[in-house]
Amino acid sequence: MAEAEGGGLVFKPMEQFEIKSLFGGEVMWYTPTNTAFWMGLSIVAIIVLLVLGSRHRAIVPSRSQSVAELAYGFIYKMVEDICGKEGLRYFPYIMTLFMFIVCANFLGLIPTSFTPTSHFAVTVVLALAVFITVTILGFVKNGAAFLSLFWVSSAPLALRPVLAIIELISYFVRPVSHSIRLAGNVMAGHAVIKVFAGFAAIAAVSPVAVLGITAMYGLEVLVSFIQAYVFTILTCVYLKDALHPHH
Amino acid sequence: MATETHSADAASSGGMPQLDFSTWGNQIFWLVLTLIVIYFVLSRVALPRIAAILAERQGTITSDLAAAEDLKAKAKEAEAAYDKALVDARAEAHRIVAEAKAEIQDDLDAAIAKADAEIAAKSAESEKAIADIRAGAMEAVKDVATETAQEIVSAMGGKADGKAITAAVDARLKG
Numbered sequence: 133m134a135e136a137e138g139g140g141l142v143f144k145p146m147e148q149f150e151i152k153s154l155f156g157g158e159v160m161w162y163t164p165t166n167t168a169f170w171m172g173l174s175i176v177a178i179i180v181l182l183v184l185g186s187r188h189r190a191i192v193p194s195r196s197q198s199v200a201e202l203a204y205g206f207i208y209k210m211v212e213d214i215c216g217k218e219g220l221r222y223f224p225y226i227m228t229l230f231m232f233i234v235c236a237n238f239l240g241l242i243p244t245s246f247t248p249t250s251h252f253a254v255t256v257v258l259a260l261a262v263f264i265t266v267t268i269l270g271f272v273k274n275g276a277a278f279l280s281l282f283w284v285s286s287a288p289l290a291l292r293p294v295l296a297i298i299e300l301i302s303y304f305v306r307p308v309s310h311s312i313r314l315a316g317n318v319m320a321g322h323a324v325i326k327v328f329a330g331f332a333a334i335a336a337v338s339p340v341a342v343l344g345i346t347a348m349y350g351l352e353v354l355v356s357f358i359q360a361y362v363f364t365i366l367t368c369v370y371l372k373d374a375l376h377p378h379h
Numbered sequence: 380m381a382t383e384t385h386s387a388d389a390a391s392s393g394g395m396p397q398l399d400f401s402t403w404g405n406q407i408f409w410l411v412l413t414l415i416v417i418y419f420v421l422s423r424v425a426l427p428r429i430a431a432i433l434a435e436r437q438g439t440i441t442s443d444l445a446a447a448e449d450l451k452a453k454a455k456e457a458e459a460a461y462d463k464a465l466v467d468a469r470a471e472a473h474r475i476v477a478e479a480k481a482e483i484q485d486d487l488d489a490a491i492a493k494a495d496a497e498i499a500a501k502s503a504e505s506e507k508a509i510a511d512i513r514a515g516a517m518e519a520v521k522d523v524a525t526e527t528a529q530e531i532v533s534a535m536g537g538k539a540d541g542k543a544i545t546a547a548v549d550a551r552l553k554g
Binding site: 146149150160163168171172174175178179190191223224228229251254257258319 | 394395396397398399401402403404405406407408409410411412413414416417418420421422424425426428429430431432433435436439
């Protein structure tokens with residue numbers, strides 16, 4: 133047990149992220165893959181939590197209904213606090229994002245499972261959707277006044293063009309950081325756990341490796357929620373910029 | 380599955396499956412589908428329902444509080460009414476007691492007056508009876524004295540003069 137096969141340790145920390153067809157065959161755009169399966173499970177989880185959990189419509193909530201109400205109140209309050217009353221129109225979109233990310237992240241913590249949010253393809257689409265929606269919304273709601281987002285009127289006049297360039301760059305970097313933050317965190321955590329698991333094959337260090345896995349797993353539980361929270365709150369902040377572009 | 384893995388490995392020889400752009404179309408397709416499903420589930424079923432539950436709870440709490448406020452006011456009213464009834468009852472009791480006392484006093488006064496009158500009448504009668512007895516006794520003493528004096532005079536051999544003896548007895552009794 134001391135030595136892994138092939139006379140040396142084989143670390144394949146990225147193997148877990150491979151997209152595989154569920155029923156074999158080439159991966160085409162319509163093929164049911166492991167990512168499709170786990171995305172489907174997150175839909176099921178959301179339905180169980182929010183729809184089945186609230187089916188009794190009890191005045192005094194049951195345990196599952198409490199969780200559903202908690203999730204609802206958490207995001208509702210976030211949207212209301214950051215975007216104001218007019219932001220509540222977009223509450224279902226933001227709730228959709230949050231519930232998908234949080235469910236995908238937590239389902240991905242099940243050993244041997246697959247985490248859709250560890251892929252840039254997924255997070256880039258999510259972030260771009262937010263970015264494009266927010267940009268279009270900003271121009272539709274404010275017209276050219278949306279550009280005042282880049283013109284920091286509270287700064288000295290001489291500094292404003294410089295700040296405008298910085299603001300513009302940071303605006304376009306938003307979707308990049310928005311997407312890479314989520315996928316990077318999830319991927320890194322899973323990969324590190326896998327590396328620890330590779331070390332666990334060596335008897336001498338396996339207790340340390342198992343402890344490491346346990347600690348990383350705890351951290352990952354935290355990260356799963358925090359990253360979903362961060363993604364959602366940033367979406368709210370961007371949405372606020374679109375609704376009220378003036379600094 | 381093993382051969383599948385192998386070919387995928389070969390495809391992503393860079394190492395990161397995330398950067399294997401041949402799978403992006405697949406992921407994006409399923410992601411968009413998932414998001415649409417979630418969005419419809421949330422916006423059609425889950426969110427309105429939870430919002431309704433929360434609104435209903437808020438309504439229930441508000442109306443319950445109002446009802447509690449109402450009941451509190453009613454309880455206060457009832458307490459005030461009770462207090463008033465108590466005070467009234469007490470006053471009534473006082474009045475009845477005073478009345479009864481006055482009545483009894485009246486009866487008592489009348490009875491005492493009557494008894495006094497009776498006593499006065501009885502004592503007057505008795506006084507009269509005593510006076511009569513005393514007068515009778517005087518008369519009897521006079522008679523006895525006169526008779527005795529006559530007897531003594533005759534025994535001494537004299538002739539008893541009735542008028543003189545009576546006058547002498549009278550004079551003696553007066554003196």
